[in-house]
Amino acid sequence: MIRIISQPHYDTDVLIVGAGPAGASMGVHLRRLGYTVTLIDAEKFPRDKVCGDFVGPVALKELEGLGIGDQFESANRIDSSAVFLDGKQLIEQRFPAVRDLPAFGKVIPRMELDEKIFIAARKAGARTIEQCRLQHYTVYPTHVDAECKLNNNTHHICAKIIIGADGSNSTVAGILHGKKHPDESRILAVRAYYTNTTGPANRADLYFTENSFPGYYWLFPTGPHTANVGVGMVLETMPPGEKHLKEMLKELIVSDVSLHSRMADAEIIRKIEAWPLSTFDPSLEYVADRVMLIGDAGGLINALNGEGIQYALLSGRWASETIHMAMEAHDLGKQSLSDFRDRLNDAIGYDLALSRTIIQFIRNRKLNPLWIQLLKVIVQRASTDQTYAEIAGGILAGVMPANKVIHPAFITKTLLQAGIHFGMQGMLTLLGGPGSWQSFTSNALRFGLHLSEDLLQNPGAYLKWTGNLGKDMSRLAQYTINDMVSSTNSGKK
Ligand SMILES: Cc1cc2nc3c(=O)[nH]c(=O)nc-3n(C[C@H](O)[C@H](O)[C@H](O)COP(=O)(O)OP(=O)(O)OC[C@H]3O[C@@H](n4cnc5c(N)ncnc54)[C@H](O)[C@@H]3O)c2cc1C
DSSP states (O other): OOOOOOOOOOSEEEEEEOOSHHHHHHHHHHHHTTOOEEEEOSSOSSOOOOSOOEEOHHHHHHHHHTTOGGGGTTSEEEOEEEEEETTEEEEEEEOOOOTTSOSOEEEOOHHHHHHHHHHHHHHTTOEEEOSEEEEEEEEOSSOEEEEEEETTEEEEEEEEEEEEOOOTTOHHHHHHHTSOOOGGGEEEEEEEEEESOOSOTTEEEEEEOTTTTTOEEEEEEEETTEEEEEEEEESSOBSOOOSOHHHHHHHHHHHOHHHHHHHTTOEEEEEEEEEEEEOOOTTSOSEETTEEEOGGGGTOOOTTTOOOHHHHHHHHHHHHHHHHHHHHTTOOSHHHHHHHHHHHIIIIIHHHHHHHHHHHHHTBGGGHHHHHHHHHHHHHHHHHOHHHHHHHHHHHHTOSOGGGTTSHHHHHHHHHHHHHHHHHHHHHHHHTOHHHHHHHHHHHHHHHHHHHHHHHHOHHHHHHHHHHHHHHHHHHHHHHHHHHHHHHHHHHO
16 A cells, blocks of 8 residues: 655645854855745844854854855954953963964854844845744644744744754753753853953963862953953852852953953943853754754854854754755654764764763862962973974864864873973972971872862762763763774875
8 A cells, every 4th residue: 555645735845943153144045045934033133142253263164154154344353362360461472373373263242143044044034033932843744833822913934954053042952852952061151241451462371270260261352342252151050159149240251450451441331141052962862854953952062161152053054965965865863963963073072972971070179279280380381392382282273173282282282391390399389498398398288188088078079070070081082083984084085
């Protein structure tokens, strides 16, 4: 017996939920490939998005590929970054020239960036519906039925496939995974715009203090006298952070001498706003039958530097190429779409997994003194070794793949520097005579006692920390092996 499955009437080939950088860029790529696209967003454009606004070299290249690179000529250009620890500048580093990427980034307020990509999608022929919020969707063998709220009315859109590009609180991802993005992979951040700022307009500043670690704060100039200033913090630290982030930002602007020197007469423009970052979590799927997740909805944020715009744009392009292949094969099932997952894992999986593992280490605030020493070690080496500095700076700027970090030369240099750093401290202690030997030993002892006291008080939290660390490290090992195999294979070709 032959069963005939009737095709529904499709409103669109592809329904993209969310018109931020991920969704709108995907709209452009899919239109170029000839598909009908409906792009819905809960907001009306231009709309703001809480962000640091730093658009790195990879993202700038993607904007060029969308045909809108020249629309950001007047945006503030950033050529270098500086790192400050406890009010002292540790290093200033120019962005390295890498492959065919620009050796600079730009600070582009999201109000402007997102609207320009949104207009590009509309010009490319995507049907755009603003103030339309996805409520729910159901996947059938032949189509997806999406239920949306528009002007207080419920509307249904029938599509061949649905794309979740609806950001870090994604409804599409929540339905696909059956749960919210786990808190242990979330960062909370706040930012505000200020006027009357001073200092170099072409430099992005990153600040750390032992007290605020594992958070960091930033000043990214949007022009000669204006800046985006914010602070981000891992959501689940151990022990939990006590400070409210908005209060923390206000406090840091006054108490951190290096930040204060750029903001002594600064005035806030509008209010401080908060937003979560859903960072990479390798246990979560990006694809299911007739469903894909891109950008923040897929957790494509680098946990170490908070960068997500480049991954939003890259994932929008890669997902559209996978859809093209799947449409040609008349198969939009999970297996057929999994090419997108493999591509993500190959291209950025290792970098995101490494950042996640580092964050898993540093979320233990009891070890802050150790992490701060490690930061100093890396910066000391970078101040005397240009190649090392370019790798470290390049990873922070998001232009250098993090697998450079596991390069034997980088590790050897870091260990050598650590030997010099700690050796010098040991030497100074020895030269200081028996009095300082005692303080050295008692400091180490106190530090050890502190940890074991905490372990006794919070055995559950410690077990969770070590368990998660173990999981992340074994996943990282898998990515490392894959990475080595693929670089050996590409070397053979
Ligand atoms: C404080 C902070 C600082 C950051 N700084 C940087 C930085 O300097 N550089 C960098 O590269 N990255 C930064 N990021 C990360 C960056 O903001 C994100 O990675 C980026 O916005 C991802 O783009 P997206 O298109 O995936 O999601 P979004 O830009 O969040 O877009 C999602 C869209 O979906 C819409 N939407 C949501 N739910 C629905 C629904 N149910 N129905 C319809 N539409 C819906 C929203 O209105 C929104 O327009 C920062 C993030 C934060 C929070």
